Amino acid sequence: DHATLNRWVVRYSPAIAAKAKARxxxxxxxxxxxxxYVKARGKWVYLYRAVDKHGDTVDFMLSETRDEAAATAFFNKSIENNDLPEKxxxxxxxxxxxGLTNINIHLLVLGLWWSFIDILQVKYLNNIIEQDHRFIKKLTRPMMGFKDFHSASATLDGVETAHMIRKGQLNRPGVPAYRQFIELAG
Structure with missing residues (x-):
C-alpha cells in the first residue's frame, strides 16, 4: 500500500541519508x-541546498523560514558535515x-581570520545549483506538496540521497545504484 511505503520513507530515509553523507x-x-521552495501543509517551506563547483551535493536542509537564522543554521550544518569552504x-x-557573514564573524571571534570564507554574490555563476534544483522540482511538483513538515523533510532526505547516488558521490564506481542503496539501508 502507498501509505505503508510513505511510513517507511518517513521512518528510514533520515538514517539512510546520514549514512550516505558519512560515506x-x-x-x-x-x-x-x-x-x-516546496509546499508542506499548504505553506511554502524552503529547501536550502549547496553543491560544489563540480555539481556534487555538499548538503541540504529544509526550513520553515527563509531568514538569517535559517541560513546560518544551514551553513553551520554544512561546515560541520564537510570542511570550511574557501568561497x-x-x-x-x-x-x-x-548567514555567511555570521559564520565569518564567528571565525573572527575564534581567531581564525585567515580562514574567512569569500562571499561572491553573482547571479549567473549560480547556474550549477539552479540546474540541480530541477531534479528536486521534477519529483516534488507532481506530489502537489506534503501534508507535514516532518514527512517533507524525511522524503527530501531520501530524494537527495538517491540524487547523490546517481551522481556517483559514494565512491562506488561500477556498482549499480540500487546496490549502493541496499548497502546504505542494510
Missing part, C-alpha cells in the same frame, strides 16, 4: 548555495549573505 567523497572548497557563490539574497 560520500569529500567535496571541493568552492560551493554554490541557493534555496528552493561560496550565491544569488543576491540578503538572508544568505547575513
Amino acid at each position: 560520500k567523497r569529500p567535496v571541493c572548497s568552492s560551493w554554490r548555495m541557493d534555496e528552493t 561560496v557563490v550565491m544569488d543576491k539574497s540578503g538572508a544568505n549573505l547575513a
